[in-house]
Amino acid sequence: MIFTTQDIQKTFKTGEVAEEILKGIDLSLTEGEITALVGASGSGKSTLLTIAAGLQAASGGEIHFDGGELTAMNQEQIRKIRAQSFGFVFQSPHLVPFLTAEEQLLLMLETAGSPLSKKQRREEVDKMLHSVGMAHRKTAYPASLSGGEKQRVAIARAIVHQPKLLFADEPTASLDSTKSHEVMGLLQQLTKTLNIATLMVTHEEDMLAYADRVITMKDGRFA
Amino acid sequence: MNLAWKEMKKSNTKFVILGSIVFLISLLTFIISGLANGLSQDNAALIKNLPDGTIYMETAAEETHALSAIDTDTEKQVLMENDGAFAFSIQMGFLLNEQDGQQSVAFATSTGSAEFPDVAKGDIILDRSLEEDGIKQGDIFNNSQLEDEFTVAGFTDGAKYSHAAVAFIHPDDYADMYRTEQMQMLFVPETAQPRTVSGLQSFSTEEFLNTLPSYSAEQLSLSMIVWFLVVISGMLFAIFFYMMNIQKLGLYGILKAIGVKTGALFRMIWTQMLVITAIALILSIAISQLFGRVAPSDMPFHLPVDATLQLTAVFFIIGFFGATLSGLQIRKATPLQAIQQGEESA
Structure with missing residues (x-):
């Protein structure tokens, strides 16, 4: 297990009212596997994903990753882990509008502090774009890419620095059925070949076929 | 990147x-x-272009340089004791040309300094803005307060005072025009600690500018x-x-x-x-x-x-x-x- 959580809790306070979103979650992720979180809206699946990814703090519990305790780290230490060991695919591609597809990936390598030389980085980027079928569009800016192409570039950016964990928050929500299957096939293939532990939130039942493990959430707990 | x-x-x-x-x-x-x-x-500009130094005028003039008249003995003593010091006077007036055209100027004279041009008696050196107005070297001007005529001997840059062009004249011509041998002010360059001169009030250049009515x-x-x-x-x-x-x-x-x-x-x-x-x-x-x-x-x-x-x-x-x-x-x-x-x- 590269990633585990113990008794994760999350409470949001609105004035005097406290709402418990996560009620003691124990989760473990394994390399080479896609774990899918499913559940109704408000069940807490996206909150769990963002806490696991270090994008927001838990109200209680522990998160362990690669021998370290994420919940005991400061913001800078978490940022470093996000940059070097985590990859993110969001519902929207969230590409940087003024960078080409190639530059999006080069920025990720630079942010992760890749030890590769400039030439090696370019080669790595070419290889990654080729693996997501976007090598022919490497000089294109996001504005000239289709929705599916943008999400492919976003996936390539998420894994170009060879993260150990990939977080995917409804990665196919903005795509049509054909493109959704293409993207999920790609995520499955990359998870296996690069031995990444992938945690995915989805509400599309069709996409569960690509997951190795499906966890259903209800009212802040695993059902 | x-x-x-x-x-x-x-x-x-x-x-x-x-x-x-x-x-x-x-x-x-x-x-x-x-x-x-x-x-x-x-x-x-005439005052602003002066180097760093101290300007003195008569205390009794109450910061109005037109009313200042420095005693000639005091003037001689200060000029003798300070290298580069000079006495000067400025008075608003006008020049009349041969066609009775009138030109407002600020008459300025000094006892000889690098900052004020040397002017021979009967000559006048004008700010260059007047050259742009068509006045040429050799033109003749007169003034109701002076019997003799002025001949334009040349032009100089950056000589403006009270929004008028400055006309540099010889001290003797100034004395004839304004019926006084006494200068209004003294200038002593680069005085770190302005020394006190009996009967005179000292000003930095900026302080002096602030004594000018409109400035x-x-x-x-x-x-x-x-x-x-x-x-x-x-x-x-x-x-x-x-x-x-x-x-x-x-x-x-x-x-x-x-x-x-x-x-x-x-x-x-x-x-x-x-x-x-x-x-x-x-x-x-x-x-x-x-x-x-x-x-x-x-x-x-x-x-x-x-x-x-x-x-x-x-x-x-x-x-x-x-x-x-x-x-x-x-x-x-x-x-x-x-x-x-x-x-x-x-």
């Missing part, structure tokens, strides 16, 4: 528009400042106009940089989510601010200097290097302040917030 430059290259229209606004605001400030300084020079009131109004403009321009600068960066909060949040350091985002903001401000200011300075050269002589324009540098520094500081202010908002923005905002708008 130079994110700042890449964004400016890709979104060049947005940055050109922002740069144009900064350019127009700074150009307006430079031009108004140049005109204000020009008026100031037009009022007192301080005029300068106060002009300074207020210029600094009011600088403050408004500065606020516009800061607001534009702030707005530009706040609009990109979502982008900065995503960059933070993937691990880009907040420091790198600050460098991006500062680089863009510096490039835009530098280009806009270079253009503004160039055009305002060009304006100074082509502006008609009736429109005094004077934008010296120190005033230009001062305004430039103010603009950079305010631009930096505006950019940093937005940077602080970006520092506060959480990656999650940015992602959720993006999702909502997607």
Whole structure:
């Protein structure tokens, strides 16, 4: 297990009212596997994903990753882990509008502090774009890419620095059925070949076929 | 990766528009400042162009130089004791040409100094602005207070006083015109500690300028106009940089989510601010200097290097302040917030 959580809790306070979103979650992720979180809206699946990814703090519990305790780290230490060991695919591609597809990936390598030389980085980027079928569009800016192409570039950016964990928050929500299957096939293939532990939130039942493990959430707990 | 430059290259229209606004605001400030300084020079260039030193006038004159008359023995003693010191007088008056055309001037004379041109008796040296008005070397002028005539012997630059051209004349001619052998003022250069001279009051150049009836009131109004403009321009600068960066909060949040350091985002903001401000200011300075050269002589324009540098520094500081202010908002923005905002708008 590269990633585990113990008794994760999350409470949001609105004035005097406290709402418990996560009620003691124990989760473990394994390399080479896609774990899918499913559940109704408000069940807490996206909150769990963002806490696991270090994008927001838990109200209680522990998160362990690669021998370290994420919940005991400061913001800078978490940022470093996000940059070097985590990859993110969001519902929207969230590409940087003024960078080409190639530059999006080069920025990720630079942010992760890749030890590769400039030439090696370019080669790595070419290889990654080729693996997501976007090598022919490497000089294109996001504005000239289709929705599916943008999400492919976003996936390539998420894994170009060879993260150990990939977080995917409804990665196919903005795509049509054909493109959704293409993207999920790609995520499955990359998870296996690069031995990444992938945690995915989805509400599309069709996409569960690509997951190795499906966890259903209800009212802040695993059902 | 130079994110700042890449964004400016890709979104060049947005940055050109922002740069144009900064350019127009700074150009307006430079031009108004140049005109204000020009008026100031037009009022007192004769005194402003003096080197650092101390001006003395009679204490009994109560800071009105036209009423000052320095005792000749005191004058001789001060001039003897101080190298480079000289006595001088300034009186407003007028010149009449052979066709009875009248020209207002400030008559100035001195006991001999590097700052005032040497003039022979009967000759007159005028500010160059009068040459542009058609007066030529050798032209003859007279004055109702002088029996003899004045012959224009030449022209000199930067000799304006009380918005009139200065006419340098020989001390004997001055004495004949104003029926006095006594000079109004003494100038002692580079006196670190102005020494006390009995019966005389000492002034720095700036203090002396403030004794001129119209000068301080005029300068106060002009300074207020210029600094009011600088403050408004500065606020516009800061607001534009702030707005530009706040609009990109979502982008900065995503960059933070993937691990880009907040420091790198600050460098991006500062680089863009510096490039835009530098280009806009270079253009503004160039055009305002060009304006100074082509502006008609009736429109005094004077934008010296120190005033230009001062305004430039103010603009950079305010631009930096505006950019940093937005940077602080970006520092506060959480990656999650940015992602959720993006999702909502997607």
